[in-house]
Amino acid sequence: MNKLQDKIALITGGASGIGKGIATAFVKEGAKVVIVDLNEELGNQTIKELQAHQAESIFIQANLVEYDKLKGIVKQVIDTFGKLDILVNNAHASKMNSIEKTTQEDLDLSFNTGFYPTFYLMQAALPHLKETKGKIINFASGAGLNGDVNQGSYAAAKEAIRGISRVAANEFGPFGINVNIISPIADSPGVQKWAKEEPEYYQAMLSKIPLRRLGELESDIGRTAVFLASEDSDYITGQTLMVDGGSIKLR
Structure with missing residues (x-):
């Protein structure tokens, strides 16, 4: 158990x-x-759990929409550890709404928390990832690939992330940096909340997954990220990995 x-x-x-x-x-x-x-409370709680496995891991409380501070986050990592090997752009917030009812505020929420931090953190991390021949993992969604209704702002930002990830794969590849994308279906707290509020829609969604279950956060999504972050994936870049139980089959 030492791939990373x-x-x-x-x-x-x-x-x-x-x-x-x-x-x-x-x-x-x-x-x-x-x-x-x-979320400072959750961050402090989670870092204690992580430190049981790796005592030097740290938590940084930050609002990713404050773009002028993103370079400072990367600098703090370098100042603390001396290098950066892996960047995972996972954070994203959005609001469901039909295109007809989507507001500028809805669009701003999705792009400001998802696309722009992904872009600016890749930019800030690039000089350091060049030194380590590092890995970048970004996140897409079946909402963008399928065009799910009421997901206009979210789908748009997720597809923008896929687009810029492919550009980054081409631009960063000569430096030995891999850039890949995970598109998951996961048993997250948000999905669990939705399942309780809309059980019929949840069951309908579940029935369309060939493996008939949601992805486990650590063993399914986390282990895929380990693969993409390790030397096992050194010859893979610019790809979208569907970690969704077979729901979407890319060609």
Whole structure:
């Protein structure tokens, strides 16, 4: 269990859900992780759990929409650990609405928390990832690939992330940096809440998954991220990995 031994990973939205699942999988493989999250209480709680596996891991409380501070987050990682090997852009917030009713505020929420932090953190991390021939993992969604109704602002931002990730794969590849995308269906706290509020829609969604279950945060999504962050994926870049139980089959 040392695929990421002594690697330094920066994970946004790492205090809960998919981000926490990835961080947990990483520390169990020997990585030192820096989780970034807006929620200070959850962040402090999660980092204590992670430190049981990797004592040097740290939590940075930050609001990712404050773009002028993103370079400072990367600098703090470098000042603390001396390098950066892995960047995971996971954080994203959005509001469901039909296109007809989507407001500028809805669009701003999705792009300001998802696309722009992903872009600016890749930009800020690039000089350091050049030194380590590092890995970038960004996140897409079936909402963008399928065009799910009432997900206009979210789908738009997620597809923008896929687009810029492919550009980054081409631009960063000559430096030995891999850039890949995970598109998951996961048993996250948000999905669990939705399942209780809309059980019929939840069951309908579940029935369309060939494997008939949601992805586990650590063992399914986290372990896929370990693969993409490790040397096992050195010859894979610019790809979208559907970690969704077979729901979408890309060609």
